[in-house]
Amino acid sequence: MKIALSIPDELFDSAETLGKRLGVSRSRLYATALADFVAKHQGRKVTARLDAVYATEDSRLDAATRRLQARSLPRDSW
Template sequence: MKVAISVPDPVFQAAEQFAKERGIPRSQLFAEALEEYLAQHGPEAITAQLNRVHDSEKSKLDESFIRAQSAVLKDEAW
């Protein structure tokens, strides 16, 4: 599909040079860049980033907090 977009001159010039150096059409560069951007910012990517953060951080609760929470919850009617 053809799309008309506006980009700042410096971005266009950098993209033009980048595509030329790699021997690919400018439209292919823009399509690949958009595809990569969507992959990095879509819901799956956000979930993956959150999983990496949670995998690297300790998530164990402090024992005193667990006891306090349990004490409060024992009086609750479920």
Template sequence: MYLYPGCERLDLTHYDGYTIGMKTAVSIPDGVFEKAERFARRMKKSRSELYSRALSEYLARHAPDHVTEAMDQVCAELGAEPDAFVSTASRRVLERSEW
């Protein structure tokens, strides 16, 4: 078994390809490609790993439902009980703030 970042465990005994994951072709501007190549070499990462991580980060930043779900989970774990100290401190800060 092999654990690939972001994927379930894969059983490689039934794997016929030479790469793990989906292969795809994309077109990007030459300048972006050249910068990515330099960055990948400097970071000692493969082009595939660089693009995969970049796309994963982009999706995480632009998936509002995922962010909302994560924040909802944190709020649920913290509970809905008001914290007296936080409430008092917040009120004092707001009272001193110019609106």
């Protein structure tokens, strides 16, 4: 798909330099950058959803589990 967009001259120049250094076309460079950006932000969306789910869950240990866990730890003198 073809698109038109406006970006600052400095960013364009940096992208051109990077594309030449990597030996990739402008289209490939921009597509890769956009794909990375989308993936990064989708990951944040998943994290936000998981945070929302776990925010409603009780994270405390029940008393029996807490006692068993405490017994399993070695006794060290500080």
